[in-house]
Amino acid sequence: MKIFLVDEKGVEHRLDAIEGWRVMEIVRDHGFGIIAECGGACACGTCQVEIEPEWLDRLHPARDDEQDQLDDNYAGPNERLSCQLIFTPELDGLRLRLSRVSLEKAA
Numbered sequence: 001m002k003i004f005l006v007d008e009k010g011v012e013h014r015l016d017a018i019e020g021w022r023v024m025e026i027v028r029d030h031g032f033g034i035i036a037e038c039g040g041a042c043a044c045g046t047c048q049v050e051i052e053p054e055w056l057d058r059l060h061p062a063r064d065d066e067q068d069q070l071d072d073n074y075a076g077p078n079e080r081l082s083c084q085l086i087f088t089p090e091l092d093g094l095r096l097r098l099s100r101v102s103l104e105k106a107a
């Protein structure tokens, strides 16, 4: 299974994905710029990603605490916290890019 990640230069990368892992863990462990300061506790916003529009409906809706964090970071409509997305076989082929917020916080 895989995730496709577009980096800050616009280059797409195919990442091996493991069922049950957080999308944040998959991206971070492949060496891309996600700090995940809070370790996935939905408290920092440094794992924010932009989901390709065709995948948005396949994700569960953001819970209130995730939405609050997204609102605090002025997230766009396609943005989610990757620590709140658990990878399942239904997400095989998920496409996303690092968000402005996570890139700024990683700089």
Ligand code: FES
Residues within 6 Å of the ligand: 024, 035, 036, 037, 038, 039, 040, 041, 042, 043, 044, 045, 046, 047, 048, 069, 081, 082, 083, 084
């Ligand atoms: S890792 Fe902190 S909000 Fe996702």
